[in-house]
Amino acid sequence: MPVQSKKEIIAQDIIQKIRFAQYKPGDYLPSEHRLCELYGTSRETVRKALAQLTSLGLIQKIRGKGSLVLDVQNFTFPISGVVSFKDFDKQQGKSSDIEVLNLSERTSPSTFGGHNLNRRAPSYYVEHLRYIDNIPSVLNQEFLFKEAVPIITKADVINSLYSYLERTLGLNISYSTKEITVERVPERIAKILKLTDDHYAAVIRSMSYLDDTRLFQLTTSYQRPDKFKFIDFERRKNAARS
Amino acid sequence: MPVQSKKEIIAQDIIQKIRFAQYKPGDYLPSEHRLCELYGTSRETVRKALAQLTSLGLIQKIRGKGSLVLDVQNFTFPISGVVSFKDFDKQQGKSSDIEVLNLSERTSPSTFGGHNLNRRAPSYYVEHLRYIDNIPSVLNQEFLFKEAVPIITKADVINSLYSYLERTLGLNISYSTKEITVERVPERIAKILKLTDDHYAAVIRSMSYLDDTRLFQLTTSYQRPDKFKFIDFERRKNAARS
DNA sequence: TAGTGGTCTAGACCACCAC
């Protein structure tokens, strides 16, 4: 009874080999047939592993030739998502500071970013500010529904909210939607982020769902424009659609 | 010899049934076993079709129960990408105007958005402006490498660049990377987009690749902040990573 | 021609859910 599935083990193994240049950009991976032998599995299982690498943008499969390792040197690993602070703390070893401005109990709003939520739920409201290079860079405001998150402390927020939710509470976060816009923000937020003359910030509104599809988190994140970058890797869908 | 694969046909069929409310949010799809019977295929094939719907955010699979149809009413269909103008022209029936400001031949730059490109290529340079509600909203500057795009006219740009590249030239666009930032733009661009006092715009830099992994297009897109929105649907990866 | 990836099959065993 494997802790991870075979396809997962194979995928992770090849990812590591790419990361540490055992397979280099421009190389072809061993053929699927060869990978079957190497890992002692069937071809469909190998193919499921490779499909993961494809969707991550690490390889490109070319029929009749093989699986070509792509060049992702210039990108974060993997390449998708907001990189505003990942760059700074995790990769460069700086621990970014987080200041909790507010932790209280509130009812969640009935609308969010123009979306109707159908209900309001008893929640924790958390407001926290992230410093990058000692510059206040990201202001987060979020509602955490109490039915999923019965208790939370400032320490949990500072350490890592996701780690707390997943490891301590055992919540399975399944998916989320994000909307990125550029907005003039209220005076108070502009002051906190020390925006200059104009009050433009990148705003990310996110709704997160558990694996039983219950909505449990609403987040609004205000980012200093000069500290914000969103990276995306996108495979072209199969053309011809209705 | 199917024009499309079975999994593709099944996926499209179910997508249409969701789109037209034959399967409604909160419903479970027929079980995989039942879908096998309905489409006369094996289970793995059905599962590949469902995997596509899962990654599109249309369904959520729940072990022991079934495939739950998610509620995407508030979102564009499918939910990912820049919606700044899709909202306006295609869905609301307005044909947005495009003005071609420049179409000339230039050598592509050696760097792009901080990335080193290793080479410079003879290219077409296209600059075009998109109007939404008669407001100049998106300024696009792009390089199209001549080795992939031997000839291009203003009409091609106005009609639809992607349609021209794929249908007329037969190029297979495989994937692209996008970087979204918020920047103060040069005076000239601010004037074209009629930005007010401050000169902030959302900037999308994109590199597009063919299915043989050749880079063939560099695009810089400047978007009026009030006309810009980027939507993303993101499934949470399997937790525990190194 | 031999090797590659793309698709599909008909089974199998397992884990989870509801009854």
Place this chain on the structure above:
DNA sequence: TGGTGGTCTAGACCACTAT
């Protein structure tokens, strides 16, 4: 217990690339 999805197998046939 029976139904659901999650994983895996050992084959098969096809389309494309190379030589």
